Amino acid sequence: METRDKITVGQTLKLFLCLCFSPAIRAIPAFEAQFAKQAGWVAPMVAFLPLFILIFTFDKLFTAYQNQSYTDIIYDILGKFFGNILLFIYVVGLSILLALYTRYYTAKLSIALTATSRMELNIIVLMIIVYLVLRYGLVIMARMSEVIFVIINISFCIIFILSMNNIKIDNLIPISYLDIIPIMRASYPITGLWSYFTFLCFFADRIEDRQNLKKVGTKYVTYLVISTILLSIMVIGSIGYSVTSRSPIPFFVAVKNISLFGAIERIEAIVVTQWIATDFILIAVFLYVILDIIKRIFCVDDIRYLIKISLVFFYLFSFYIAYTIFELRQFSIEVATHLNFILCFVIPIVIYLVGKIRKKV
Amino acid sequence: MVKFILTVSIIYVNDIARLIRDRRIKDIWILTLFTIFTIIFGIFYLSDPYRESFIGKLFSLIKEEY
Incomplete structure (x- = not known):
């Protein structure tokens, strides 16, 4: 929570890719299969455009506001009163998402590992690790994300190569002009998830070389799109759109099907490792942003004393x-998708437009 | 419930002691406010852990079936 700790754009984008990974493997193939069926794997290409717009919007805002965070920009464009209202909305929205992902984390572990295990223990362990990392601030979190980024990408590549035998082209075609509207619909929740980039802009004042955001951002976003397309091809191609749309964790089902000459089997443990690591990054980043916003609302210098009590609250x-995975899933489809889209995509663009009208950008 | 109140109290005492030592009055108020909020929420939840969930309440509010 200290202001002197600075990270690079590359580290910020690695944090972003890590926090996108967990919701991506859980929800993206399911959303794509539900809305666009066999053509769902094309949806990330459409979601590419809004994410680019978002990055360009922040690039413009950061050019106008040197060394200032998204919070400073909100205050300057909307004023203190409306700025505080909007920041409070962000805190509420982020708190709901944080609780949602914590609950998803334990639900996924129950499904994947031990249905009879006590989920309290899973959450307590996660919360303790989050506390230990948040105590040391953003730099440690960013360095951890660099390590986790490498691990999840290598393991994803291995899983993808091993699953290539199971991918059936019939599950991925035909695609025609009739699929355009379903693909657009499928890209909407993906845009919502990828717009989590906005949350990272709350600590943009601690990003060193943010003049490179457009250049480095384009590179990482292209990588994100390609890896999401591969993920979708792997899941929908392996188990078909019907099973993908019905399964709570389709990626896990696709990985369970991997078998190489009967010698390499049951490699789903790799997936569980990926989940735990990326959920940890997601929860740590969300809590960091919540505390950072609270720090600005109350105008204090250091808010680390709130980490423990806020972890108890989120527990x-x-x-x-x-109480059930069905509630979580329905909430994700009916509410969280729109919440993500409005908080992370619509509001930054509205702020940019208001800034433009008020000649501040 | 007892375990919860005990845990929150220990955390509160541990954190506030440092703030009092440094005479950070505003921070003391903020921590106290958040602790009271957490205690109220904890008592609300733990008094009946099987009450309708947040999502359930939200869906019944917006009349969404699931």
Whole structure:
């Protein structure tokens, strides 16, 4: 929570890719299969455009506001009163998402590993690790994300290569002009998830070389799109759109099907490792952003004393938010998708337009 | 419930002691506010852990079936 800790654009984007990974493997293939069936794997190409617009919007804002965070920009464009209202909305939205992902984390572990295990223990362990990392601030979190980024990408490449035998081209075609509207619909939740980039802009004042955001951002976003297309091809191509849309964790089902000459089997443990690592990054980043916003609302210098008490709150809130995976799934489709899209995509663009009208950008 | 209140109290005392030592009055107020909020929420949830969930309440509010 200290202001002197600075990270690079590359580290920020690695944090972004890590926090996108967990919701991506859980939800993206399911959304694509539900809305666009066999053509779902094309949807990331469409979601590419809004993410580019978002990065260009922030690039413009950061050019106008040197060394200032998204919070500073909100205050300058909207004023203190409306700025505080908007930041409070962000805190509420982020708190709901944090509790949702904490609950998803434990639900996924119950499905994948041990259905009878006590989920309290899973959450407590996660919360303790989040506390230990947040105590040391953004730099440690960014360095951890660099390591996790390499691990999840190598393991994803291995899983993809091993699953190539199971991918059936019949599950991925035909695609015609009739699929344009379903593909657009499938790209909407992906845009919402990828717009989490906005949350990272709350600590943009701690990014050293942010004049390179457009250049480095384009590189990482292209990588994100390609890896999401590969993920979609792997899942929809292996198990078909019907099973993908019905399964709570289709990626896990696709990985379970991997078998290489009967010698390499049951490699789903790799997936569980990926989940735990990326969920940890996601929860740590969200909590960091929540505390950073609270710090600005209350105009204080250091807010690390709130880490422990907020973790206790989110521990309880994650139990209260939902009792079943069906509730979580329905909430993700009916509410969280729109919440993501409005908070992370619409609001930054509105702020940019208001800034433009008020001749501040 | 007892475990929860005990845990929150220990965390509160541990954090506030440092703030009092440094005479950070505003921070003391903020920590106290958040602790009270957490305690109220904890008592609300733990008094009946099987009450309708947040999502369930939200869906019944917007009349969404699931």
